[in-house]
Amino acid sequence: MNLLVIADPLDHFKIYKDTTFAMMREAARRGHQLTACEPRDIRWQSGQPVMATVRDITLTGDSANWYSASEPRAVALRDVDAVLMRKDPPFDAEFIYCTHLLSQAEREGARVINRPASLREHPEKLAVMEFPQFIGPTLVTRSADDVRAFHAEHQDIICKPLDGMGGMGIFRVKADGLNLGSIIETLNHHGAVTLMVQKFLPEIVEGDKRVLIIDGEPVPFCLARIPQGSEVRGNLAAGGKGVAQPLTDTDRATARAIGQVLAPRGLLLIGLDIIGTKVTEINVTSPTAFQEITQQTGCDVAALFIDALERRVAEPAPGAIRGLG
Structure with a gap:
């Protein structure tokens, strides 16, 4: 190949x-x-x-x-x-x-x-909205008033940009609403840019789990990215500690349900982010954590992926248009 x-x-x-x-x-x-x-x-x-x-x-x-x-x-x-x-x-x-x-x-x-x-x-933040049964309270908006109303309802929230990665630009706002106005302005550029707001999930102390799905089926182990110190973000790029662990029955069922919907759309590799039992992101551009899981568990994730890739290559090629080149 x-x-x-x-x-x-x-x-x-x-x-x-x-x-x-x-x-x-x-x-x-x-x-x-x-x-x-x-x-x-x-x-x-x-x-x-x-x-x-x-x-x-x-x-x-x-x-x-x-x-x-x-x-x-x-x-x-x-x-x-x-x-x-x-x-x-x-x-x-x-x-x-x-x-x-x-x-x-x-x-x-x-x-x-x-x-x-x-x-x-399937932009990675927005893709979760297709699966409301698996996510916590979530809002996508440009409106500062919408964000304030969401905060008033849920008290403890996470605000983040739609185009971030590695924990970039993520803010927690607790019940006191400290700096909420400044955070909204930073993320929505005075109403010009859309942001996402989610209810804070206290289970983050146990890790933001990266669950990999290959060709519709979940990998048996996930990588729990655990925040360190006073940090609210578990992302490895933000200093989180990565701990591989077996999937729970709930995480496996969630991953399989989402994978069976998305794999037929041509998404061979998907990375779910799960806090507690709630999916917070669906990563499809370049999901990671292969090496951390393999090194800690012996489960060869890269081999599982190349197996799936070889199967895909063996399938009939997509139809080509004629008259080029």
């Missing part, structure tokens, strides 16, 4: 914990050919198929210089076996434009994972 990985610059990877690296390592172990590019390397010229300037990647086994790369070359995305879209958020305009190019590549016959149309349709 020729696997093209679209990701952030490889030189920025922290390979001791990076999930995309774990995917690449497992694919290389099985003898698959790796190529890589960044979203900025993709182009579409009229009358031609969607192309990318890529480099062939060889893993060296050296943690300091973990890969070697060929000279850049141009390929049509339809000519590789699978395109793995692993660009980290933010979910901004450039990300959206990239998914449009990838959708065109799909129409030409490329197999893109996760499916670009589904990436567009």
